[in-house]
Amino acid sequence: MAERRERVYRLVGGGCAYCGRALHLHEAHLDHEDGVAAVAGAPDHELRCVCADCRADKGGRTGSEYRRLRRARQAQEMLASLAGR
Numbered sequence: 001m002a003e004r005r006e007r008v009y010r011l012v013g014g015g016c017a018y019c020g021r022a023l024h025l026h027e028a029h030l031d032h033e034d035g036v037a038a039v040a041g042a043p044d045h046e047l048r049c050v051c052a053d054c055r056a057d058k059g060g061r062t063g064s065e066y067r068r069l070r071r072a073r074q075a076q077e078m079l080a081s082l083a084g085r
């Protein structure tokens with residue numbers, strides 16, 4: 001598993017697939033579009049690296065569900081900051 005993580009890390013360039021934060025190899029967690037359960041049987045090119053925060057936050061969601069959630073939160077924060085002016 002550790003070797004696999006290193007292969008994927010080198011393949012994707014070492015940034016979190018969701019928040020974009022630069023990751024060190026030891027911080028990178030493997031993630032799959034369909035969820036963590038799909039990581040085990042998936043080929044390397046279907047995997048990506050994510051940070052621990054995004055991995056925990058994503059939970060059982062798929063990649064597209066989680067990206068939608070992140071966009072909705074960003075929109076809410078933007079509206080809140082506009083309303084506060």
Ligand SMILES: [Zn+2]
Nearest residue numbers: 016019051054
């Ligand atoms: Zn992240």
